[in-house]
Amino acid sequence: MSLQVSDLSFSYGTKTALDGVSFSVGHGQFAALLGPNGAGKSTLFSLLTRLFVTQPGAISIAGHDLKAAPLAAMADLGVVFQQTTLDLDLTVRQNLSYFAALHGLSGRAADTRIDAALARLDMAERAGEKARGLNGGHRRRTEIARALLHDPKVLLLDEPTVGLDAPTRAALTRHIHDLCSDTGVTVLWATHLTDEVLDSDQVVLLHRGQVLADGRCGALRGSASLPEYFAKMTGAPA
Structure with a gap:
C-alpha cells in the first residue's frame, strides 16, 4: 500500500x-x-x-x-493545501524553480521537470505569468505542478x-x-x-x-x- x-x-x-x-x-x-x-x-x-x-x-x-x-x-509526499501557498509576486516558473531548489534540483534537471509538470497540467503557456494574475483554477494547477516536481x-x-x-x-x-x-x-x-x-x-x-x-x-x-x-x-x- x-x-x-x-x-x-x-x-x-x-x-x-x-x-x-x-x-x-x-x-x-x-x-x-x-x-x-x-x-x-x-x-x-x-x-x-x-x-x-x-x-x-x-x-x-x-x-x-x-x-x-x-x-x-x-x-x-506531494501536498496541495486548502489555502494557496504560491508567492504571488513570482511567475509560475519562478514559483516552481524555488520549490525545485528546496528539493535539491537545479539547472537542466530542474528545468526538465518543471517543463514536464507544467505541460501535464496545461500550464506551459502561462509559465512567465505572475501568480497574482492567475485565476483560481490556474493557481491550483500551478500548485499541483509544483507538488509533483520531485516525483x-x-x-x-x-x-x-x-x-x-x-x-x-x-x-x-x-x-x-x-x-x-x-x-x-x-x-x-x-x-x-x-x-x-x-x-x-x-x-x-x-x-x-x-x-x-x-x-x-x-x-x-x-x-x-x-x-x-x-x-x-x-x-x-x-
Missing part, C-alpha cells in the same frame, strides 16, 4: 478530533476522503504532513514509517476546489484522475463535495473523527446516489 493510516487518534485538549482512524490506499488509486465540514479531514492532513505530531497510531507513506523515517516519508509517490490535496466554479472544479478533478492512471501516483483528495467522486474511486467516509465506511464508491452507495448515501451516513442534507 502506498498510504497506510493505522489506529490514528488526535485530540485538541479534551476535544477528540480523530478517534482510531484506519485506512489504506493502494498504488495509483484515487481515494476521496469524504466528510462534512468538521469531520476531521484537515486534522488528518496536518498529521500526514507533520504539521501536527502524531499521537496514538501510525502513518506509513510509500513504505516509510512517518515517525521512524520522517525524511524518507516526506520525500515521497512523489503519494499526493495529498486538501479541499483543492474550494472557491472554484463548477466547470473549473470538474476540469481539475478530471486532471487528477488522469494523473493517477497516467503516472501511478496515489492520491488522497479531501472533499465534502460528492460530485467530485467517481464510482470507481475509493471512498473513505470520515465523520466526527471516525471512519464510517471505506470501499469503492459504487459498491458503497449501492442503488442510492452518492449524495443520498452521504446524507444517510452523516445526517448532512442530500
Whole structure:
C-alpha cells in the first residue's frame, strides 16, 4: 500500500478530533476522503504532513514509517493545501524553480521537470505569468505542478476546489484522475463535495473523527446516489 493510516487518534485538549482512524490506499488509486465540514479531514492532513505530531497510531507513506523515517516519508509526499501557498509576486516558473531548489534540483534537471509538470497540467503557456494574475483554477494547477516536481509517490490535496466554479472544479478533478492512471501516483483528495467522486474511486467516509465506511464508491452507495448515501451516513442534507 502506498498510504497506510493505522489506529490514528488526535485530540485538541479534551476535544477528540480523530478517534482510531484506519485506512489504506493502494498504488495509483484515487481515494476521496469524504466528510462534512468538521469531520476531521484537515486534522488528518496536518498529521500526514507533520504539521501536527502524531499521537496514538501510525502513518506509513510509500513504505516509510512517518515517525521512524520522517525524511524518507516526506520525500515521497506531494501536498496541495486548502489555502494557496504560491508567492504571488513570482511567475509560475519562478514559483516552481524555488520549490525545485528546496528539493535539491537545479539547472537542466530542474528545468526538465518543471517543463514536464507544467505541460501535464496545461500550464506551459502561462509559465512567465505572475501568480497574482492567475485565476483560481490556474493557481491550483500551478500548485499541483509544483507538488509533483520531485516525483512523489503519494499526493495529498486538501479541499483543492474550494472557491472554484463548477466547470473549473470538474476540469481539475478530471486532471487528477488522469494523473493517477497516467503516472501511478496515489492520491488522497479531501472533499465534502460528492460530485467530485467517481464510482470507481475509493471512498473513505470520515465523520466526527471516525471512519464510517471505506470501499469503492459504487459498491458503497449501492442503488442510492452518492449524495443520498452521504446524507444517510452523516445526517448532512442530500
